[in-house]
Amino acid sequence: MAEQGAKKQKNPRVAMPEQEPKVRARNFLEVPTGYTVKMAQEEAVRCLQCKKPGCVDGCPVGVDIPGFIDLIAQGDMTGAIRNLWAKNALPAVCGRVCPQEIQCEGKCIVGKKGEPVAIGNLERFAADYEREFGTGELPPVEPATGKKVAVVGSGPSGLTVAGDLILKGHDVTILEAFHKPGGVLVYGIPEFRLPKEIVAQEVDFLSRLGAKVECNVVVGRTVSIDELFEQGYDAVYVGVGAGLPRFMNIPGENYVGILSANEYLTRANLMKAYKFPDVDTPIPMGKNVVVLGAGNVAMDSARTAMRLGAESVKIVYRRSREEMPARIAEIHHAEEEGIELFLLTNPTRYLGNEDGRLTGMECLKMELGEPDDSGRRRPVAVEGSEFELECDLCIVAVGSGANPLLTSETPDMALNKWGNVVADLKTGKTTKKGVWAGGDIVTGAATVILAMGAGRDAANSIHDYLTLGW
Amino acid sequence: MFKIVRREELSEGTVVLNEIEAPQIAKKALPGQFVILKSGEDGERIPLTMADTDKEKGTITIIYMVVGKSTELFKTLQVGDGYEDVIGPLGKPTHLEKVGKVVCVGGGTGVAVLHPITRALKQIGNDVTCIIGARNKGLLMLEDQMREASHDLRICTDDGSYGHHGFVTDVLADVLAGGDIKEVVAIGPVPMMKAVSNMTREYNVPTLVSLNPIMVDGTGMCGGCRVSVGGETKFACVDGPEFDGHLVDFDELNLRLRAYLDDEKNCHRDFCTIRDAQ
Numbered sequence: 070m071a072e073q074g075a076k077k078q079k080n081p082r083v084a085m086p087e088q089e090p091k092v093r094a095r096n097f098l099e100v101p102t103g104y105t106v107k108m109a110q111e112e113a114v115r116c117l118q119c120k121k122p123g124c125v126d127g128c129p130v131g132v133d134i135p136g137f138i139d140l141i142a143q144g145d146m147t148g149a150i151r152n153l154w155a156k157n158a159l160p161a162v163c164g165r166v167c168p169q170e171i172q173c174e175g176k177c178i179v180g181k182k183g184e185p186v187a188i189g190n191l192e193r194f195a196a197d198y199e200r201e202f203g204t205g206e207l208p209p210v211e212p213a214t215g216k217k218v219a220v221v222g223s224g225p226s227g228l229t230v231a232g233d234l235i236l237k238g239h240d241v242t243i244l245e246a247f248h249k250p251g252g253v254l255v256y257g258i259p260e261f262r263l264p265k266e267i268v269a270q271e272v273d274f275l276s277r278l279g280a281k282v283e284c285n286v287v288v289g290r291t292v293s294i295d296e297l298f299e300q301g302y303d304a305v306y307v308g309v310g311a312g313l314p315r316f317m318n319i320p321g322e323n324y325v326g327i328l329s330a331n332e333y334l335t336r337a338n339l340m341k342a343y344k345f346p347d348v349d350t351p352i353p354m355g356k357n358v359v360v361l362g363a364g365n366v367a368m369d370s371a372r373t374a375m376r377l378g379a380e381s382v383k384i385v386y387r388r389s390r391e392e393m394p395a396r397i398a399e400i401h402h403a404e405e406e407g408i409e410l411f412l413l414t415n416p417t418r419y420l421g422n423e424d425g426r427l428t429g430m431e432c433l434k435m436e437l438g439e440p441d442d443s444g445r446r447r448p449v450a451v452e453g454s455e456f457e458l459e460c461d462l463c464i465v466a467v468g469s470g471a472n473p474l475l476t477s478e479t480p481d482m483a484l485n486k487w488g489n490v491v492a493d494l495k496t497g498k499t500t501k502k503g504v505w506a507g508g509d510i511v512t513g514a515a516t517v518i519l520a521m522g523a524g525r526d527a528a529n530s531i532h533d534y535l536t537l538g539w
Numbered sequence: 540m541f542k543i544v545r546r547e548e549l550s551e552g553t554v555v556l557n558e559i560e561a562p563q564i565a566k567k568a569l570p571g572q573f574v575i576l577k578s579g580e581d582g583e584r585i586p587l588t589m590a591d592t593d594k595e596k597g598t599i600t601i602i603y604m605v606v607g608k609s610t611e612l613f614k615t616l617q618v619g620d621g622y623e624d625v626i627g628p629l630g631k632p633t634h635l636e637k638v639g640k641v642v643c644v645g646g647g648t649g650v651a652v653l654h655p656i657t658r659a660l661k662q663i664g665n666d667v668t669c670i671i672g673a674r675n676k677g678l679l680m681l682e683d684q685m686r687e688a689s690h691d692l693r694i695c696t697d698d699g700s701y702g703h704h705g706f707v708t709d710v711l712a713d714v715l716a717g718g719d720i721k722e723v724v725a726i727g728p729v730p731m732m733k734a735v736s737n738m739t740r741e742y743n744v745p746t747l748v749s750l751n752p753i754m755v756d757g758t759g760m761c762g763g764c765r766v767s768v769g770g771e772t773k774f775a776c777v778d779g780p781e782f783d784g785h786l787v788d789f790d791e792l793n794l795r796l797r798a799y800l801d802d803e804k805n806c807h808r809d810f811c812t813i814r815d816a817q
């Protein structure tokens with residue numbers, strides 16, 4: 070242990086180069102600019118190549134972390150990306166957005182005494198290197214099986230299923246409700262955190278392998294799941310995400326200037342409204358912006374508002390800093406960019422003018438009381454602590470639920486009491502024959518890597534079904 | 540691409556009709572449902588009701604009023620051109636039932652939305668009176684089609700250039716006074732739907748209105764289209780677009796429709812300046 074400690078002090082974690090906070094707070098370019106080869110190799114040698122690596126246990130899809138890091142250290146970048154692809158179809162995405170601090174890096178032994186190996190940064194490096202310098206050579210596809218699979222939804226979960234099954238020789242079609250594929254990766258997570266070009270390339274990769282991508286198809290409206298079977302599909306995967314915005318249900322919520330994070334981020338990312346009027350979709354420009362909630366969605370909304378020119382952006386959250394669900398890196402980035410945190414604060418009503426426009430909100434101060442069912446200390450209101458916050462734009466980012474559009478049209482697919490699809494934990498099988506489900510529509514809003522993990526399990530099960538039976 | 544196979548200009552060019560190839564949508568669409576269209580890569584997603592569908596030909600028909608930049612862009616599309624994206628059918632279809640005497644009231648482009656509903660109400664055996672209005676004779680649309688779709692067509696113009704001189708509500712008052720009306724369907728500008736709903740409330744006649752809030756996805760995912768109905772928040776794109784007119788908060792809808800007014804005006808003005816300079 071002493072030796073490890075010494076080692077750590079000798080080589081500190083290689084910092085990720087980033088745009089200056091003042092500069093980036095007003096542009097939409099990616100914030101971290103990526104390791105150079107030299108930086109990556111310097112960081113890679115910090116890995117101790119553990120025999121029983123904790124990091125791998127911390128990764129929901131079991132990436133061979135010491136393996137790919139060793140290949141980077143040796144300068145075999147092609148080997149590194151192949152190693153990553155074996156477990157993770159979207160390393161460029163995961164390297165950027167996984168909550169590494171509670172997953173792989175959270176379990177890294179080097180992190181016990183100092184800063185853990187920058188697994189996410191290295192994963193991103195390997196993928197970016199491949200995009201820039203790789204041969205673009207396609208992996209071999211197995212002979213056609215003649216079986217047709219429909220993948221509903223093109224988020225990380227659906228993309229994983231499509232990728233796995235196309236390689237196994239099945240005929241795969243992705244059906245997406247929006248006019249562009251990628252799910253939350255394109256409509257939710259902003260450009261400055263995940264360039265859309267990366268997602269487009271991943272989808273393009275699937276197309277080159279032979280997967281068909283049909284946008285503008287709302288399953289449940291344009292076509293039903295039963296009709297897909299009538300059209301000759303042998304199996305259907307449902308990966309439609311958690312696309313139902315939650316609101317606070319407090320008075321005044323329909324004033325102009327109050328948007329769900331889904332709407333705000335969709336306008337900004339998918340519709341590129343930050344370029345309005347060069348593009349046709351507008352987005353409200355707030356002067357004083359309040360974001361409700363403290364997850365990744367809230368951070369993304371707040372940082373987008375800042376980039377759109379807000380004078381002040383406040384995050385209002387009823388619990389304390391420790392309970393904030395966002396990635397630590399993003400909270401840190403947000404604060405560096407000048408976003409203020411109003412913790413232990415709960416909005417009670419919105420205030421508006423005679424034109425029906427938002428002018429502010431009334432909040433209550435909270436304090437932490439006894440722990441609740443989830444073990445977190447429950448916030449309780451401090452009596453008489455009402456105060457007003459001035460704001461002309463409020464973005465509600467307090468979570469999202471299951472959108473009933475498809476499920477209500479598929480009565481023989483069982484749902485739980487929250488409206489999420491019931492699916493077998495290991496295989497993703499639903500109660501409807503020939504239909505699998507995974508990702509946020511099953512688990513509720515979770516993470517990219519969990520959605521991908523569920524996709525991989527389902528793809529294996531679908532393959533078994535197509536070759537062996539239900 | 541979704542190709543335009545027929546195009547007409549109505550109401551002195553302020554309203555445009557497009558028949559579009561969209562076989563998957565045509566197959567499933569029912570009266571009262573809408574589509575979302577986008578003309579190019581950087582276009583806005585614009586909701587428009589299907590005024591007609593032809594399952595055999597695999598086409599849908601939309602009729603839109605040119606009001607801002609996006610509809611102005613749509614107007615430049617000719618037969619053979621197309622929309623990059625058409626999504627649908629969206630929204631709940633109209634609840635159609637044989638009830639007896641019904642009155643369909645339409646104003647402005649609302650008449651286009653009203654047409655398939657009126658026709659369907661007649662087909663299932665209702666006695667349909669239709670009242671349609673416009674600012675003047677030139678702006679009146681689908682007169683022949685509406686006459687065909689109903690048993691009795693009444694026309695109003697604000698300036699008296701054709702039919703009754705005045706608002707559709709004047710004529711509706713007479714018809715309601717005649718008694719025995721089982722249902723009213725009102726589709727048009729928000730103030731019109733509000734006036735009709737206030738009037739029918741007094742007669743206790745169930746009234747259906749079709750709401751047109753600002754939308755993004757049309758699938759219940761953004762909440763931008765929320766409207767207050769009977770004190771509850773509803774998403775018009777999935778819970779509607781048709782609602783009980785006696786329960787709708789029209790004043791709130793009117794304010795919410797103005798959310799981007801200034802932005803859109805500037806954008807539209809810039810577009811027209813550039814277009815006219817070319």
Ligand SMILES: Cc1cc2nc3c(=O)[nH]c(=O)nc-3n(C[C@H](O)[C@H](O)[C@H](O)COP(=O)(O)OP(=O)(O)OC[C@H]3O[C@@H](n4cnc5c(N)ncnc54)[C@H](O)[C@@H]3O)c2cc1C
Pocket residue numbers: 166167168221222223224225226227244245246247250251252253254257258259286287288289308309310311312334365366369396474475507508509510514515516517518520
């Ligand atoms: C703003 C934001 C930031 C986030 N940040 C992070 C982060 O930093 N790290 C992290 O790990 N996770 C993050 N997440 C969570 C993560 O993105 C999700 O858990 C993940 O995308 C879920 O994947 P999915 O494939 O289940 O669904 P989604 O990504 O939601 O994709 C579902 C797709 O299905 C489509 N669809 C829906 N209904 C239909 C239908 N009826 N027919 C056809 N298509 C349909 C949708 O349009 C969508 O494209 C974030 C989420 C958001 C919203």
Ligand SMILES: Cc1cc2nc3c(=O)[nH]c(=O)nc-3n(C[C@H](O)[C@H](O)[C@H](O)COP(=O)(O)OP(=O)(O)OC[C@H]3O[C@@H](n4cnc5c(N)ncnc54)[C@H](O)[C@@H]3O)c2cc1C
Pocket residue numbers: 573583585586587588589602603604605606607608609610611648651652750751752753754780796797798799800803804807
């Ligand atoms: C379900 C639904 C069905 C519709 N069906 C039809 C139809 O069949 N025919 C038709 O002509 N129009 C219809 N509309 C309205 C149509 O979508 C709008 O007129 C259109 O979005 C305006 O776009 P624009 O960019 O040209 O104008 P903008 O520049 O966006 O707006 C110009 C003016 O219209 C107002 N406006 C913006 N969005 C809307 C809206 N959604 N509804 C009403 N006013 C709006 C603006 O405040 C502004 O005053 C429907 C709307 C909905 C929600």
Ligand code: SF4
Pocket residue numbers: 127128129130131132134157163164167169172173174188189192518
């Ligand atoms: S996929 Fe995510 S959790 Fe797994 S190693 Fe990569 S960054 Fe870590």
Ligand code: SF4
Pocket residue numbers: 115116117118119122123124125134135176177178179186188
């Ligand atoms: S736990 Fe840390 S040091 Fe050990 S193999 Fe994993 S990354 Fe390397």
Ligand code: FES
Pocket residue numbers: 753754755756757758759760761762763764765774775776777
């Ligand atoms: S348009 Fe987004 S929820 Fe209705």
